[in-house]
Amino acid sequence: MVDYLKRVFDRLDAKYETFRDDFEAEYFLQKNALAMIKLRHDSGLNQTKFARNAGMTQGNLSRLEKGNYNPTLSHLQKIASKNGYDLEIRFKKKKR
Known part of the structure; x- marks a missing residue:
């Protein structure tokens, strides 16, 4: 399966300039x-309560959880802090 996916990925990458x-x-x-989503579930809150704690609307949280919203780092920090978490960012070498 991995070989198949790699071949498909490589074909798409070759065909479309911005694919990767x-x-x-x-x-x-x-x-x-x-x-x-994991953070919210681990906190035991529904979207409305979690969003309220983070100072955002439930609609924006829903967009974020669907992958339709790319928050800034400062916004992620605020979400984490207001819900009792620390935000940790790390860089990890890609496997190629």
Whole structure:
């Protein structure tokens, strides 16, 4: 399966000039959306209460959890802090 996915990825990358950048941007949004959902679930709050704690609307939180919103670092810091968490950012070498 991994070989198949790599071949498909390589074909798309060769065909579309911005495929790799577009893919990585979307992957980043979805990965962070899942992290936000996990954070909210771990806090035991529903979207409305979690959003209220973070000083944002439930609609914006929903957009963030769907991967349709790319928050700034300061906004992520505020969300974390207002809900009793620290924000940690780290750089990790890509596997290629």
